[in-house]
Amino acid sequence: MLFIISEFKQFPMPELPEIESFKDFFESKALRKRIEKVKVKDEVVVSGKGKTFEEGMKNQIISSFTRYGKYLFADLERDETLMMHFGMTGKLKFYEDEAEEPKYTRVIFNLNGGGNLAFVCRRKLGRIGLVSSMEDFIKEHDLGPDAAKGLDWEAFSERLKGRSGKIKSILMNQQVLAGIGNVYSDEILFQSGINPSTPVNKLKEEELQGIYKNMNSVLKTVIKAKGKDKLPEDYLHDHRKAGAECPKCGGEIVKETVGGRSAYYCRKHQEKK
DNA sequence: AATATTGTTCAGCA
DNA sequence: GTGCTGAACAATAT
Numbered sequence: 001m002l003f004i005i006s007e008f009k010q011f012p013m014p015e016l017p018e019i020e021s022f023k024d025f026f027e028s029k030a031l032r033k034r035i036e037k038v039k040v041k042d043e044v045v046v047s048g049k050g051k052t053f054e055e056g057m058k059n060q061i062i063s064s065f066t067r068y069g070k071y072l073f074a075d076l077e078r079d080e081t082l083m084m085h086f087g088m089t090g091k092l093k094f095y096e097d098e099a100e101e102p103k104y105t106r107v108i109f110n111l112n113g114g115g116n117l118a119f120v121c122r123r124k125l126g127r128i129g130l131v132s133s134m135e136d137f138i139k140e141h142d143l144g145p146d147a148a149k150g151l152d153w154e155a156f157s158e159r160l161k162g163r164s165g166k167i168k169s170i171l172m173n174q175q176v177l178a179g180i181g182n183v184y185s186d187e188i189l190f191q192s193g194i195n196p197s198t199p200v201n202k203l204k205e206e207e208l209q210g211i212y213k214n215m216n217s218v219l220k221t222v223i224k225a226k227g228k229d230k231l232p233e234d235y236l237h238d239h240r241k242a243g244a245e246c247p248k249c250g251g252e253i254v255k256e257t258v259g260g261r262s263a264y265y266c267r268k269h270q271e272k273k
Numbered sequence: 274a275a276t277a278t279t280g281t282t283c284a285g286c287a
Numbered sequence: 288g289t290g291c292t293g294a295a296c297a298a299t300a301t
Contacts, residue, residue, distance in 0.1 A: 088279035
């Protein structure tokens with residue numbers, strides 16, 4: 001039997017792997033192309049004034065894209081950097097004719113040589129704006145190291161040292177590690193057989209190593225699948241619903257609020273200790 | 274029609 | 288100062 005959360009399917013939550021595929025998409029459409037014009041349709045998603053953003057982006061050429069955590073940055077000709085965060089329902093869409101403008105489009109980039117890129121955001125939680133530099137932005141927001149850029153075991157365990165919060169909350173804390181959200185924190189703990197409420201300082205060394213290992217493999221696997229390919233059979237992803245059957249051990253998937261977020265886990269192989 | 278959904282930010286507390 | 292928790296916020300589909 002298949003369990004699919006309809007909203008999730010329609011609007012995949014943009015976490016690290018999704019941002020990674022936005023990066024590829026944006027690169028294929030806009031890299032080294034001149035942005036002729038920018039139109040802000042809803043100022044709510046723009047950091048700062050909409051007009052300032054439109055003027056700042058006008059006639060810019062993007063030389064490179066960088067993903068950091070759940071953020072996407074674009075290097076411009078001018079001495080500023082384009083910052084994008086997709087919130088809960090944000091995405092990028094490319095279209096040719098004006099009539100094809102997607103619903104919930106908040107910002108439009110008109111590209112030289114035709115075509116438009118839309119910053120789409122159904123609920124207006126995404127943010128887009130100009131920042132002085134990616135490095136400054138990371139510093140200002142005190143973001144931890146990116147979870148998918150070769151963080152080694154020593155650095156990972158150093159980040160968790162001295163903390164006492166629940167492992168799920170710690171993994172999702174962007175100051176500890178940047179990029180992991182609700183869905184993939186559940187997946188990492190599911191693969192590791194660890195209950196999401198376990199305090200991080202109660203975990204044994206080998207359990208932490210398991211979490212580290214699964215963090216790497218889950219992020220790598222999901223990035224590779226790019227939302228197109230099927231994820232492995234034993235992933236929680238398609239069974240992330242209360243009452244579903246655990247694809248690993250046949251136990252029951254239960255839902256519980258952990259750190260103010262809904263956590264899904266298997267009652268059997270992620271038992272509370 | 275009330276509820277559930279998310280990442281970020283911030284107040285309050287130990 | 289630091290870490291942790293819980294709430295608020297945005298908008299909308301069910």
